[in-house]
Amino acid sequence: MKNIFTYGGQPAQRHLTVECMKNNKAAGKRMTQVTAFDAEEAEAAEAQDIDSLTIGCSNTAEIRAAAPHIFITAAQHMSQYVTEDEALGGAIEAMSHGADAVYSPRGLRTIERLAREGISVQGHTGLFPARATQFGGLRTIGKTAEEALSLMQDFRRLEEAGAYCCEVECVADEALAELKKHSKLVTVTIGAGSSGDIVLSYMADLCGDTENPPRHAKAFGDLLSIRQQLAAERLRALSRYRAAVLDMSFPDDATTVSMPEAELEKLREGLHKTLPVHQ
Known part of the structure; x- marks a missing residue:
């Protein structure tokens, strides 16, 4: 050196x-x-x-x-x-x-x-x-x-x-x-x-x-064949993602955060009290 x-x-x-x-x-x-x-x-x-x-x-x-x-x-x-x-x-x-x-x-x-x-x-x-x-x-x-x-x-x-x-x-x-x-x-x-x-x-x-x-x-x-494999895998992932969104299988339970049921009821009651009633 x-x-x-x-x-x-x-x-x-x-x-x-x-x-x-x-x-x-x-x-x-x-x-x-x-x-x-x-x-x-x-x-x-x-x-x-x-x-x-x-x-x-x-x-x-x-x-x-x-x-x-x-x-x-x-x-x-x-x-x-x-x-x-x-x-x-x-x-x-x-x-x-x-x-x-x-x-x-x-x-x-x-x-x-x-x-x-x-x-x-x-x-x-x-x-x-x-x-x-x-x-x-x-x-x-x-x-x-x-x-x-x-x-x-x-x-x-x-x-x-x-x-x-x-x-x-x-x-x-x-x-x-x-x-x-x-x-x-x-x-x-x-x-x-x-x-x-x-x-x-x-x-x-x-x-x-x-x-x-x-x-x-x-x-x-x-490296070229590896990049081609990566590109093909990217296309497959995008295709499957689009299909899942359209058929409502994504987002699913595993990727969604839910409210406790009691809190959801409170939300509904609060919205009913504060928002005007639609005829």
Whole structure:
């Protein structure tokens, strides 16, 4: 456990730091990363010794409270912030709530702006799903030498901009294995084979909670069938409830509180005395 101060100036402890990631990369020690969209997922990941989380910026405080020691990267979406100033403001807010790094899929100027403020920044290369039309659709990048060499340029530019890390998405495994030999960037890979320093999976995919998972995903559980069973049971309960209300079998004696008979008679007498008689 490493003692740190957060970007917001609070003392804290982490199982993993940026320096640890760099050392693990140098030693060839692979690490794990998963998404967490709520406190329950974050708590489960930390309990099972997952190395790091990638989360949305907006719920950083909630996730940090649930998982106080895990390394957290707060991810900014492509369209979340329009200007560099807005991206910087969002990054500082996430860091002040306990994030250890910020992921930005935006341009090099934005990444450089964040890094200049002492924020650990993770960039992106390979396939950008939000820009898939520029790549001819959702496909693997780097299957040709020319395309793989262009990824090397991305690595170099990200390093120059101050990024410590890069998400590599849907890149040919052999290409990444060669490229990473020539880059200091810690690589977070999804759909890019087994050569990454950190392997990222979506929580829903690895838990088997995705109906049509992407090709690079693998299910290690079966939450989907359990959710389907829960949904079916909910429908059965609602149907039986409605039927019971309509046939007057609910509420029944077991779910109803009754007045003592003597008190009921007093109520009737009182109502008869105080209310006008209807003709």
